[in-house]
Amino acid sequence: MSEFRIGVLGRGTVGGAFATLLEEHRARAERITGLTPVISGVISRSSGPTFAELLADSDLIVELIGGIEPARSWVLEALKAGKHVVTANKQLLSQHGEELYEAARDAGVQLRFEGAVAGVVPAVRVLSESLAGARITRVHGIVNGTTNFILTEMARQGSSYTQALAEAQRLGYAEADPSEDVNGKDAAAKMAILARLAFDTPVHLDQVPYDGIEHITADDIAYAREFGLALKLIGTAERVEEGISVRVHPAFLYPGHPLAPVDGPFNAVTLEGPDFTEVTLSGPGAGGPQTATAVLGDVVSAMIPPASAPLAVRPRPLLTDVESAFYLHLAVADVPGVLATVAKTLADHGISVRLVLQRGQGGDAALTLITHVVLESKFEAAVEALAGLEVLRRPPRVIRVLEEEFR
Amino acid sequence: MSEFRIGVLGRGTVGGAFATLLEEHRARAERITGLTPVISGVISRSSGPTFAELLADSDLIVELIGGIEPARSWVLEALKAGKHVVTANKQLLSQHGEELYEAARDAGVQLRFEGAVAGVVPAVRVLSESLAGARITRVHGIVNGTTNFILTEMARQGSSYTQALAEAQRLGYAEADPSEDVNGKDAAAKMAILARLAFDTPVHLDQVPYDGIEHITADDIAYAREFGLALKLIGTAERVEEGISVRVHPAFLYPGHPLAPVDGPFNAVTLEGPDFTEVTLSGPGAGGPQTATAVLGDVVSAMIPPASAPLAVRPRPLLTDVESAFYLHLAVADVPGVLATVAKTLADHGISVRLVLQRGQGGDAALTLITHVVLESKFEAAVEALAGLEVLRRPPRVIRVLEEEFR
Numbered sequence: 001m002s003e004f005r006i007g008v009l010g011r012g013t014v015g016g017a018f019a020t021l022l023e024e025h026r027a028r029a030e031r032i033t034g035l036t037p038v039i040s041g042v043i044s045r046s047s048g049p050t051f052a053e054l055l056a057d058s059d060l061i062v063e064l065i066g067g068i069e070p071a072r073s074w075v076l077e078a079l080k081a082g083k084h085v086v087t088a089n090k091q092l093l094s095q096h097g098e099e100l101y102e103a104a105r106d107a108g109v110q111l112r113f114e115g116a117v118a119g120v121v122p123a124v125r126v127l128s129e130s131l132a133g134a135r136i137t138r139v140h141g142i143v144n145g146t147t148n149f150i151l152t153e154m155a156r157q158g159s160s161y162t163q164a165l166a167e168a169q170r171l172g173y174a175e176a177d178p179s180e181d182v183n184g185k186d187a188a189a190k191m192a193i194l195a196r197l198a199f200d201t202p203v204h205l206d207q208v209p210y211d212g213i214e215h216i217t218a219d220d221i222a223y224a225r226e227f228g229l230a231l232k233l234i235g236t237a238e239r240v241e242e243g244i245s246v247r248v249h250p251a252f253l254y255p256g257h258p259l260a261p262v263d264g265p266f267n268a269v270t271l272e273g274p275d276f277t278e279v280t281l282s283g284p285g286a287g288g289p290q291t292a293t294a295v296l297g298d299v300v301s302a303m304i305p306p307a308s309a310p311l312a313v314r315p316r317p318l319l320t321d322v323e324s325a326f327y328l329h330l331a332v333a334d335v336p337g338v339l340a341t342v343a344k345t346l347a348d349h350g351i352s353v354r355l356v357l358q359r360g361q362g363g364d365a366a367l368t369l370i371t372h373v374v375l376e377s378k379f380e381a382a383v384e385a386l387a388g389l390e391v392l393r394r395p396p397r398v399i400r401v402l403e404e405e406f407r
Numbered sequence: 408m409s410e411f412r413i414g415v416l417g418r419g420t421v422g423g424a425f426a427t428l429l430e431e432h433r434a435r436a437e438r439i440t441g442l443t444p445v446i447s448g449v450i451s452r453s454s455g456p457t458f459a460e461l462l463a464d465s466d467l468i469v470e471l472i473g474g475i476e477p478a479r480s481w482v483l484e485a486l487k488a489g490k491h492v493v494t495a496n497k498q499l500l501s502q503h504g505e506e507l508y509e510a511a512r513d514a515g516v517q518l519r520f521e522g523a524v525a526g527v528v529p530a531v532r533v534l535s536e537s538l539a540g541a542r543i544t545r546v547h548g549i550v551n552g553t554t555n556f557i558l559t560e561m562a563r564q565g566s567s568y569t570q571a572l573a574e575a576q577r578l579g580y581a582e583a584d585p586s587e588d589v590n591g592k593d594a595a596a597k598m599a600i601l602a603r604l605a606f607d608t609p610v611h612l613d614q615v616p617y618d619g620i621e622h623i624t625a626d627d628i629a630y631a632r633e634f635g636l637a638l639k640l641i642g643t644a645e646r647v648e649e650g651i652s653v654r655v656h657p658a659f660l661y662p663g664h665p666l667a668p669v670d671g672p673f674n675a676v677t678l679e680g681p682d683f684t685e686v687t688l689s690g691p692g693a694g695g696p697q698t699a700t701a702v703l704g705d706v707v708s709a710m711i712p713p714a715s716a717p718l719a720v721r722p723r724p725l726l727t728d729v730e731s732a733f734y735l736h737l738a739v740a741d742v743p744g745v746l747a748t749v750a751k752t753l754a755d756h757g758i759s760v761r762l763v764l765q766r767g768q769g770g771d772a773a774l775t776l777i778t779h780v781v782l783e784s785k786f787e788a789a790v791e792a793l794a795g796l797e798v799l800r801r802p803p804r805v806i807r808v809l810e811e812e813f814r
Binding site for chain 1: 424428429431432435436439504505508509512521526527528529532533535536537538539540541542547603604606607608609610614616623624626627630631633634636638641645646647649650651652653654656657658659660661663664665667668670680682683684685686687688689690691696697699700701703704706707708716717718719720721722723724725726727729730731734736762764766773775777804806807808809
């Protein structure tokens with residue numbers, strides 16, 4: 001199988017995660033593309049080949065050094081040399097995007113940048129490919145995980161901005177110098193990139209007014225909660241009658257808004273249009289492995305046109321007896337010892353109970369239980385045993401519970 | 408510009424919406440692909456060319472007739488003739504997918520089917536392209552809008568299954584014969600398709616155990632709410648130690664789960680993997696225009712490899728003074744007539760108030776208001792006027808409110 005050579009610029013967190021991922025998923029990439037992806041070299045601040053050497057040895061350049069120079073010159077040079085480029089550099093694209101996009105179109109090569117906006121949340125691909133045939137009227141985004149974590153913390157704990165920021169720093173969700181996150185500039189760069197894709201209008205970072213969260217008080221969050229509102233740092237890119245508007249500012253959301261439940265260090269983007277109404281994409285904000293996953297998805301797409309049809313199968317056994325937690329409703333006789341009898345029956349079948357609710361009296365008495373996970377076959381046997389108990393007035397009612405508690 | 412000829416099978420709701428969308432967005436498709444997409448013919452039950460005639464006249468076939476035959480034979484014939492196919496047919500793919508996928512791979516043509524799973528929610532593309540380089544461990548989906556509407560209605564109104572179904576039918580969210588929606592079979596077909604993509608294992612509809620919502624009582628929903636749980640019809644496809652498991656059943660979700668807030672006739676899919684943790688995609692379930700949007704996205708992708716770089720610009724003016732609703736916090740003197748003074752100032756600036764909260768006494772008194780939308784410049788002028796009022800003890804605090812109440 002021929003090699004597909006990937007030159008990497010940058011040796012930071014994302015670069016390291018990318019190399020690891022590529023190693024792990026090389027076989028799958030080969031099955032999709034018919035080529036073997038290999039890293040032809042890595043340039044970091046202090047080591048590696050010269051850029052000219054790396055370029056000569058590469059079919060595609062992954063740019064992860066960030067900042068404007070030398071990223072801009074190197075990406076331009078790569079595109080002009082007919083090499084594909086995948087980048088996660090929001091500063092570069094929000095300030096010099098047009099120059100790079102034009103160079104890519106002129107050379108007929110791919111320039112992909114999913115990792116530059118919301119990490120693994122696939123806003124760029126969905127906007128430019130899934131919705132290629134749709135009119136977009138508005139993009140709303142929570143595109144900065146640091147600020148979303150801080151606002152969630154303030155809402156949940158009633159803590160001040162300063163306290164919540166310290167907590168974010170302690171947990172690694174905020175950097176030592178968080179200025180560009182908390183003042184909205186990071187989100188503004190990302191919204192400039194999304195607005196460009198949604199409306200075919202060049203948008204420079206300098207043209208995006210932004211306002212951060214430093215001045216938000218726990219007081220305002222508490223007052224607004226009485227109106228049912230949740231506070232988020234919202235990036236907006238929308239068509240307005242005479243043109244478009246792109247901006248970033250804190251905003252309250254009504255409960256039904258698709259971005260209202262997005263809490264903690266998460267990112268999410270809602271795309272709106274008259275044909276499809278709305279689509280919301282959400283996931284963890286940019287971390288090393290998340291951004292690297294986005295970069296690898298872009299690399300695989302650049303290696304070939306996307307898979308034209310599902311891959312040939314590599315079958316795994318399809319199982320039916322799997323684990324689940326359960327909700328169990330038992331209409332019981334109102335006599336002493338019922339709970340003990342039920343609990344013993346469950347314990348005898350190896351089922352451990354997580355929550356119990358006892359309600360009603362006499363002909364109304366009911367036990368409602370939530371179990372921990374157990375093999376379905378085991379649980380079914382326990383329910384059969386319970387159904388045979390004299391204290392049961394009606395057949396047990398059973399519904400599965402997804403065990404995971406997210407976020 | 409050369410033509411790209413699209414033969415359409417089916418003249419139903421989605422087919423009609425597709426023709427309309429294509430007309431509206433032809434110019435954009437031309438800019439992306441360099442080709443002019445035209446509909447070369449439409450076959451319906453009672454009219455149109457023969458399939459052989461249509462095939463000879465088409466570069467791509469859009470299959471929207473549903474069911475197994477003649478859809479299966481025609482799609483196969485098209486693929487073997489070297490034509491791309493875009494389909495929204497979940498029955499066909501969940502029962503004869505492998506035969507079709509193999510034919511597409513053998514012919515080196517594209518077979519795309521975003522519209523077959525969750526309408527415009529881009530689960531297929533994100534799974535097969537964005538996450539092409541990632542290990543998927545689980546897919547959870549709310550992939551049937553009818554049942555999600557019914558369960559939401561039961562939870563919100565306390566109504567019975569029968570009442571909620573009648574309401575769904577009245578609003579057009581359920582068909583006259585809703586059997587395959589409410590018994591889980593429709594969701595099972597969609598999960599079979601997603602499982603195939605996630606795990607490269609052929610999954611036939613007959614291999615997916617499913618359980619519907621007909622037996623759910625409002626009682627169970629109410630009890631579980633005391634534990635903080637929300638009920639959804641959940642499709643699961645997951646890796647388990649020795650293989651994979653694919654199934655559909657009602658399940659309770661804990662509050663933090665990304666699918667817990669998905670209410671009403673919406674669809675959503677959560678993809679999980681160790682590298683990227685999780686990504687959730689959500690939007691309205693399949694309606695004509697939603698599915699047609701997904702179909703058109705697939706058609707544009709099949710016309711060429713996806714845009715390698717953003718399109719050349721077609722600039723629109725970038726505006727800065729736009730409309731917003733506002734949260735306004737005023738620390739006021741506790742004297743009679745304060746609310747009247749504030750209200751008059753706002754009214755003089757053309758600002759209409761949606762909600763007011765009056766709190767505290769003496770040095771603690773505060774007015775909190777939510778306005779309706781207004782031009783930002785107008786609102787700023789009003790705030791300046793308010794700041795000059797004698798009754799104000801501190802500068803006003805202002806935060807934007809997104810006006811929309813979704814769903």
